[in-house]
Amino acid sequence: MTGLGADQLAAYFTVTEVSSLLQQAVAEQLRDAGDLSPIQFEILAGLSAASDGARRMTDIADRIVYSRSGFTYQAGQLEQRGLIVRAPAKDDERSTVVSLTAAGRAVLDKVMAGHQELVRRLMFESMTDADLAALLRVLGPVRDRLRQEPPRSAKPRRSHRK
Structure with a gap:
């Protein structure tokens, strides 16, 4: 096995x-604009992208690569603020479904414009369209490779059904 080269x-x-x-700048913007952590923002944004505004907690935790216990804590914080509600899944009582509330959508709407402007300015303003295409082409397969070996806390759960 050989080490990494200078490049x-x-x-x-x-x-x-x-x-x-980028994470530090985004965290500051989200905190200032909506009193949200980056993980809380990802939860709300993921729910808003769902056609019915709801998803299973484990599916969200797996998508954002966050420990289930940490996700449960963050979801509890959002629920206390009235931004989401949690309920047992109708088709599987062991699963919990998280739904975006009107208040959650309002907070997300409040932070989104500033969030997009910050990301555009810090990340994309210095790139050409060709740079962006190259970034997606290069980092897409790296992300896919990393998803094949996620950290233990973010690995999909094994089914306990027999």
Whole structure:
């Protein structure tokens, strides 16, 4: 097994630095605009993308690559604020469905314009259309590879049905 070359290390550190800087800026904007954490924003945004505004908790946790216990805590915080509601799934009493409330949609709408402007300015303003296409072409397969080996806390649950 061989180590990483200088260009590989530089690319790796660039990706991690960009990710950290972008995450910090986004976290600040979400906190200031809607008193949301990035995970809470992802939960609300994911629910708003669902045609009925509802999804199973485990499906959301798997999509955002977040531990189920951490997700449960964040969902509890959102529920206390009246931004979501949790209820047993109609087809499986062991599953919990999370639904976006009108108040949740209002908070999401309030933060979304500023969020999109920040991401556009910090990430995409310095890119050409060709750069964006290259970024998607390069990082898509990396993301797919990482999804094949997610962290333990984010791995899909095994079915316990017999």
